[in-house]
Amino acid sequence: MNISKISMRNITRQKKRSFLLGGAIAFGVFIIITIGSFTAGMTETLKENFTSIMGGHIYILGTETLDSGRIVQVIGDTADLERAIDTVDDLVKEYHVRSQVRMGEIIFGSKSTTLQVSGIDWNKEQLLKDTLTIADGSLENIEKAGSLIIPEKVADKLGVIPGETVLIRMDTVTGQKNVGEFTVAAIVQEQDSFSFISAGYTEMGYLNDLIGLESDEYQYLNLHLKDIAQMDIVAEKLVTELEKTSLVDAGDDEDEDGEEDQRHGMMFGGGMTSASDEPWDGTKFSITNLNDIMEPVLQLVNILNIVSLALFVILMIITMVGLINTFRMVLIERTKEIGTMRAIGMHRGSVRSIFLLEALYLALFGAAGGIILSFATTIITGLIRFTADSALGLFLHSGRLQFITTPVSVLQVVFLLAVMTLIAVYLPAKKAAKLKVVDALRAQY
Amino acid sequence: MTVISLKDVHKKYPLGKTEVHAVKGVSFDIESGDFISIAGPSGSGKSTILNMIGCIDTPSEGIVTINETNTSDLKDKEITNLRHDVLGFIFQNFNLIPVLNVFENIEFPMLLGKNPLPKAEREVWISQLMEEVGLGDWKTHKPNELSGGQRQRVAIARALVTKPQIVLADEPTANLDSETGSSIIELMKKMNNDYGTTFIFSTHDQTIVDIADHVIQLKDGKIVENRRR
Structure with a gap:
């Protein structure tokens, strides 16, 4: 219980740093969920339109x-x-x-x-x-x-x-x-x-x-x-x-x-x-x-999905590098604290868990922000009525863009993000857990 | 009953290309319920000896036993459990967890054990300790909202919360004014009397040394005096 509480509260220690990292994660999640919703909606719209028009x-x-x-x-x-x-x-x-x-x-x-x-x-x-x-x-x-x-x-x-x-x-x-x-x-x-x-x-x-x-x-x-x-x-x-x-x-x-x-x-x-x-x-x-008729469109959808996934991965890699650096810094800042916790009876695994949980919470908060932002954007964009002969005509459903966000697609993104975050922070967490207690207590930070 | 025994303990540190011999063949026994001062000037080896007794450092040579267990034979998990179950720590710089409030800081070691007390019993015991160290009204305050003396009182309560056999205090009064320092030592003495906990503290302040029942005087890594009163 306390490990979870400490991890959660640690996020608020450096509010600006946490906000920037969480913001970067939120942006990546926003991009992939929004594009995914758009392509899913576009595919569905096209299928519906073709189905009704072609009978x-x-x-x-x-x-x-x-x-x-x-x-x-x-x-x-x-x-x-x-x-x-x-x-x-x-x-x-x-x-x-x-x-x-x-x-x-x-x-x-x-x-x-x-x-x-x-x-x-x-x-x-x-x-x-x-x-x-x-x-x-x-x-x-x-x-x-x-x-x-x-x-x-x-x-x-x-x-x-x-x-x-x-x-x-x-x-x-x-x-x-x-x-x-x-x-x-x-x-x-x-x-x-x-x-x-x-x-x-x-x-x-x-x-x-x-x-x-x-x-x-x-x-x-x-x-x-x-x-x-x-x-x-x-x-x-x-x-x-x-x-x-x-x-x-x-x-x-x-x-x-x-x-x-x-x-x-x-x-x-x-x-x-x-x-x-x-x-x-x-x-x-x-x-x-x-499917025969939709094939070129589905190819386009696949390309869009691949591009958005690539964009997400690139954004996440950049964010993960930020996370690694941040947690290396955190390790230096909290060396003495780690020494104290180890001295009073905390096991290495718990020290590692504090780091991993802190990063995971940060990622989940960022993901939640990205999901909310994506929902807001898709809802607002979905209310806008476009003229049928606009460039978006291909994707319109009753004059509006349709976005489809499924819980499975959201969970996939969150899972991928969680895994990437844990991988990124694992090394600093392991290093923190392996600190010698006496050296950690002597740290000047 | 002997709870701690040091036999011909040496500690050497590498320092650049040379080696510092911080502790040179120290031997002594500590009995249960002792209130011991390890005294000496800076660099005499006080903290190094406390670290070895506290199982946060290991001797280069010699044997440190706690309850007849040679600490050098233990693995990290066993040492961690020993630190949690048998030892309590009070640090010179208080070393409280900044994100936890007073109550949570005191409660923290209890939650690290395998079988923590039920919440209700825990709250009663922590409240009692908080009253005893004079922090009954500071339950929800964070460490940065407390004075140095108050922080050290929290640290004392935290050290005692798991009812350890031995409490180690490394220069507990070094960062406090003399009046607050005296009150902290008196508090430790009271806890020693009330709970029968063995207290071992290091200090270079002669006025505090005099309060101890058992004084071990160090100089250049060697015992120059081992006196019981």
């Missing part, structure tokens, strides 16, 4: 070849697909089907611009509705045929407001031109800085009519899983099942040059109604999942 975690795209050799995006024969998804049904929360116009031209008066339009079955896409941030208008009548949701940027460019009618010129799945009339129901804020997400949404049946699909046909089947951790397993299983009966482009390492890029391009509106050299029968399936 799920696993995306199945169908392509067929016409007699003319032209490739069209449509899942015409659904029997094989339904049989395959039956095998993973217990892992799926929701199924979303979509059709899409990738490079439509939206016209209002004398102005026009390009717009990607997704056909949505609104009854099954509550998540997307929740994610959209309405700038003007409402989502009340979006299920009505011809109702259109457009991004703010497009609305500004055209000068259109909710309730007004626009035209969209588009290609049908067979490559013919068609024009549809839409009523702007709502204008939404940009979701992030990716152009493919600056998309319009409309009711799927109405869009299908315009692009030459039957009302019950679709181009994508997206699976929203119960457990996102099962994503790769489910995707793998679907590939295995579909390969038994159909052509499958699974997106594995066997991809030929650029084929994966082409598949992502199809997902994000790159367009694909070209001719094929080798036509195939039936529907060829392409399966992508959120």
